[in-house]
Amino acid sequence: MAFIKVHNLRKVYRIGNEKVYALKNIDLEIEEGEICCILGTSGSGKSTLLNMLAGLEKPTRGDIFINGTNISLLSESKLASFRQQNTGFIFQSYNLISQFNALENVGMPLMFKGMPRKKRDRLSAKMLDLVGLGKRMKHRPNQMSGGQQQRVGIARAFVAKPKVVFADEPTGNLDTKTTDDVMRLMVRMCRKYNITLIVVTHDIEIARYTDRIVHIIDGEITSIEANDSVYKAEDEQNDQTDNKTKREDDQK
Ligand SMILES: Nc1ncnc2c1ncn2[C@@H]1O[C@H](COP(=O)(O)OP(=O)(O)OP(=O)(O)O)[C@@H](O)[C@H]1O
Ligand SMILES: [Mg+2]
Incomplete structure (x- = not known):
């Protein structure tokens, strides 16, 4: 079975007598270590889908399997600990x-x-080093720039080495240069630790960093395309730098 498998997923919100079909009938499979983008315009159902994949919201109908566990069937407390662990x-x-x-x-x-x-x-400090914030450990959020805060957010998401990381418009509040830094950082962390990443965005530029693009319109997947991530070459270079630094450290 795929690492993440979504079957027949539906989410209907009720407001008074009105029904909003936020997700109509979603089927999707994502492999372990894959970096996947869910791309769609505002109101298409991206956050709804991501929140259900992450176990933050209950589907109206359908199943979500993560690493073989049907999270739709878990009790609140089991789900909370599943989220913590994975x-x-x-x-x-x-x-x-x-x-x-x-x-x-x-x-x-x-x-x-x-x-x-x-x-x-110790682990948090190592993670902050990795995201380039070794000198900002004692800073509170309001003492950091947006890009720095998001790098703290990334370090927090990856520190426990989860199986999967979910990101909802992670660069939505950042400028172009910082967006590039943040996207490269996320992809690099995922490749390094073989972590599956699902990024939700309306921005085609963000999608270019991922392995696969799932297009969503009005709560339905309309197409899925493979993508050659723009990151690869740089990724390898960085990893080499990592290894070089590590070797130098080892020699000390
Ligand atoms: N709690 C809610 N109650 C009622 N309707 C909701 C709720 N959450 C979302 N919706 C509706 O579901 C649809 C999908 O919303 P969702 O937030 O998933 O869109 P999105 O693709 O993430 O949009 P954006 O890019 O603006 O964040 C919208 O029509 C929205 O109005
Ligand atoms: Mg959203």
Whole structure:
């Protein structure tokens, strides 16, 4: 079975007597380690689909399997622990905790897992280094730029090495250059740890970084196309730099 399998998925919202068919009949399979984009205009159902894949909302009908588990059948508490063990989420508006510094924000998923403070701080610091924020560990969200906050958001999503990361318009509040940095960073992390990534966006430029583009219109998938990610060459270069740095570190 595919790593993620969506079958016959439907979401209907009721407002008074009105019904909104946010998702009509979604079937989709995503392989492990794949970087997948869900592309569509505003109101097409992207966030609804992503929230259901991430177990944040219940479908009206249909099944979602992640790594063999039918998450639609899990109780609230089982679902919460499944999310903790297997998933990360990146938000358009970062959703960092304002009273916490970068290190503490990144450590949140590890805290929920019951990891002791020292180990948590060590792993979070390593992650912040990896996203280029080694010098911003003690900064609180309002002491960082948007791009820096999103890099904290990325570090938080990846710190517990989840199986899958969901991202809803992760670059929606960023300029073009920062968007490029953030997209490259996310793809690089996924390749490095073999993590599956699902990015939701209305922006075709974002889709270019991914392996597959799922087009969604009015709650229906209209086409799926394979894509040659623009990132590959750079990715390999970076990984080589990583290895070189690591070798240098090892020699010290
Ligand atoms: N909680 C809700 N109650 C009622 N209708 C909703 C709710 N959430 C979403 N909808 C409706 O479902 C449809 C899909 O919304 P969704 O947020 O998934 O779109 P989207 O593709 O993410 O759009 P955007 O790009 O603007 O974020 C819309 O018509 C929206 O009005
Ligand atoms: Mg949305």
